[in-house]
Amino acid sequence: MKSMEYSGHSETSGDKKRQDLIEDEKETSPKCGGCNSDIGSGSEHFRPKWQWNLDTNLILCRRCYSLKSKEYEKRINYCAVCGNKMSFFRYNPKPKWKIDGQLCKRCWDNSNTFWKNQQ
Numbered sequence: 001m002k003s004m005e006y007s008g009h010s011e012t013s014g015d016k017k018r019q020d021l022i023e024d025e026k027e028t029s030p031k032c033g034g035c036n037s038d039i040g041s042g043s044e045h046f047r048p049k050w051q052w053n054l055d056t057n058l059i060l061c062r063r064c065y066s067l068k069s070k071e072y073e074k075r076i077n078y079c080a081v082c083g084n085k086m087s088f089f090r091y092n093p094k095p096k097w098k099i100d101g102q103l104c105k106r107c108w109d110n111s112n113t114f115w116k117n118q119q
Contacts, residue, residue, distance in 0.1 A: 032059065033058035034061070034064030034067070045060065046059070048060060079101075079104040080099050082104065
């Protein structure tokens with residue numbers, strides 16, 4: 001306590017700074033992490049799901065949340081190459097193929113033979 005008195009700082013100045021920061025946060029409406037638009041304080045805002053590989057502190061508007069949700073569902077349920085609906089068996093591409101998503105058996109076989117023939 002004595003060190004704070006000697007340095008010229010008081011506890012009230014720290015409290016004022018904290019209160020100012022809290023008031024600034026209240027005044028600024030949150031911005032959407034996807035489209036960077038203002039989200040009103042009364043409107044709904046959403047947090048991304050952990051499976052989407054986005055920052056958990058990100059806030060999304062309803063439109064961006066639904067877009068990310070549809071994008072994730074498409075990535076999980078459809079082949080990354082041909083776009084057909086995935087069956088029960090799903091195939092992961094080899095890292096050297098640089099394909100994002102999963103493949104159906106036909107596309108995996110085609111990619112595998114293509115890469116084998118190139119070597």
